[in-house]
Amino acid sequence: MAFEATKRELGELYTFFRLLAEGQVSPGDAQGRPEDHPWNISVIKREEHDGTRCYYVEKEQVRIKGDKGEMSIAREDFSAAADCLLDLLKSSSGMDMVEVPQSIEGFLDALNIYDLEAKTEDRTDFSVAFWHTDAPMSGFNVRCRLSPMNPLLDGGRTANLKLEQSGIKFASPTVSKINALPESPNEVAERMMMIERLGGVLKYADVADKVFRSNLLMIDLHFPRMLAEMIRLMHLDGITKVSELTDRMKEMNPLKIKDELIQKHGFYEFKMKQFLLALALGMRPAKIYNGTDSAVEGLFLTDKDGKVLCYHKSRREVLANFLYQNTRFEKGSVDKDKYGFLEKENGIYYFKLNVKVGLIRK
Numbered sequence: 001m002a003f004e005a006t007k008r009e010l011g012e013l014y015t016f017f018r019l020l021a022e023g024q025v026s027p028g029d030a031q032g033r034p035e036d037h038p039w040n041i042s043v044i045k046r047e048e049h050d051g052t053r054c055y056y057v058e059k060e061q062v063r064i065k066g067d068k069g070e071m072s073i074a075r076e077d078f079s080a081a082a083d084c085l086l087d088l089l090k091s092s093s094g095m096d097m098v099e100v101p102q103s104i105e106g107f108l109d110a111l112n113i114y115d116l117e118a119k120t121e122d123r124t125d126f127s128v129a130f131w132h133t134d135a136p137m138s139g140f141n142v143r144c145r146l147s148p149m150n151p152l153l154d155g156g157r158t159a160n161l162k163l164e165q166s167g168i169k170f171a172s173p174t175v176s177k178i179n180a181l182p183e184s185p186n187e188v189a190e191r192m193m194m195i196e197r198l199g200g201v202l203k204y205a206d207v208a209d210k211v212f213r214s215n216l217l218m219i220d221l222h223f224p225r226m227l228a229e230m231i232r233l234m235h236l237d238g239i240t241k242v243s244e245l246t247d248r249m250k251e252m253n254p255l256k257i258k259d260e261l262i263q264k265h266g267f268y269e270f271k272m273k274q275f276l277l278a279l280a281l282g283m284r285p286a287k288i289y290n291g292t293d294s295a296v297e298g299l300f301l302t303d304k305d306g307k308v309l310c311y312h313k314s315r316r317e318v319l320a321n322f323l324y325q326n327t328r329f330e331k332g333s334v335d336k337d338k339y340g341f342l343e344k345e346n347g348i349y350y351f352k353l354n355v356k357v358g359l360i361r362k
Contacts, residue, residue, distance in 0.1 A: 011144025028309030030321035122295035155285030167201035
């Protein structure tokens with residue numbers, strides 16, 4: 001009997017099979033297009049239910065070596081499976097759960113693959129050695145534009161920023177009225193605008209979580225304030241693209257820095273790229289970040305046509321520019337992430353905004 005899987009699981013599996021079938025991958029440019037001179041793939045290491053397995057890409061076969069022995073599968077079989085998954089992902093638009101065909105189920109059984117998404121402690125999806133089997137392994141995350149994608153930053157309530165409410169002292173019934181505005185896609189913006197209409201002022205105060213605060217300060221001592229202004233604009237003006245919001249920061253200059261630093265040195269763009277790189281290479285809100293990259297060294301991006309592109313930290317400028325042009329701020333659940341309401345702390349009302357960053361689906 002066929003089983004169901006999420007599109008995200010199938011997107012990762014498709015990328016894995018396609019890389020084994022092709023035996024190479026094109027590095028991507030800043031616009032998300034393939035560059036010339038693809039990189040040859042020698043080995044892919046993936047965590048399976050029975051331990052680590054290495055998939056050696058040979059001329060016509062993929063040799064699979066694990067703790068329980070070896071076997072070989074024709075590369076054309078991986079190609080056929082990838083084609084089937086691609087058709088499935090393209091034909092299931094709007095669905096999250098998808099029924100997996102028996103042909104794919106049989107192929108997974110033959111490979112002894114039971115975890116569709118690799119489960120690792122270092123947050124990599126799998127590791128790859130390029131060019132030859134003795135090359136160092138690089139850990140990668142997979143993002144597939146044919147399916148919902150994991151965000152670069154999804155810190156929940158640990159990724160909240162605090163705005164202090166001043167200007168006028170609201171009575172408790174007024175606070176209750178503001179917080180009781182009905183649930184809607186724009187409820188956070190509506191509450192902020194209602195606060196302002198009633199004479200209140202919202203001004204950046206702090207980062208809610210002390211670890212996330214320190215992590216952001218590693219980018220710049222004023223970066224949390226810049227980030228808060230961007231999230232505020234995202235809600236109020238409906239702008240989500242990171243690059244467009246950064247352009248607005250250049251116009252507004254919330255940090256009140258010199259124009260020369262903005263125009264000639266590209267201060268706001270530089271700080272945002274540093275933040276995005278840190279996220280892509282391992283920064284997490286609740287884990288201490290000291291500027292050292294994690295086991296994640298890059299990402300594989302599968303586009304809407306099924307083409308897989310490679311972004312690696314060895315091409316840091318390309319990776320930074322790609323992230324800058326292809327990321328957006330997203331809205332998390334206000335109830336789950338505990339933001340978007342006036343809350344009293346030590347006699348002062350604060351309004352929290354949540355930071356969530358993901359890749360643009362296009």
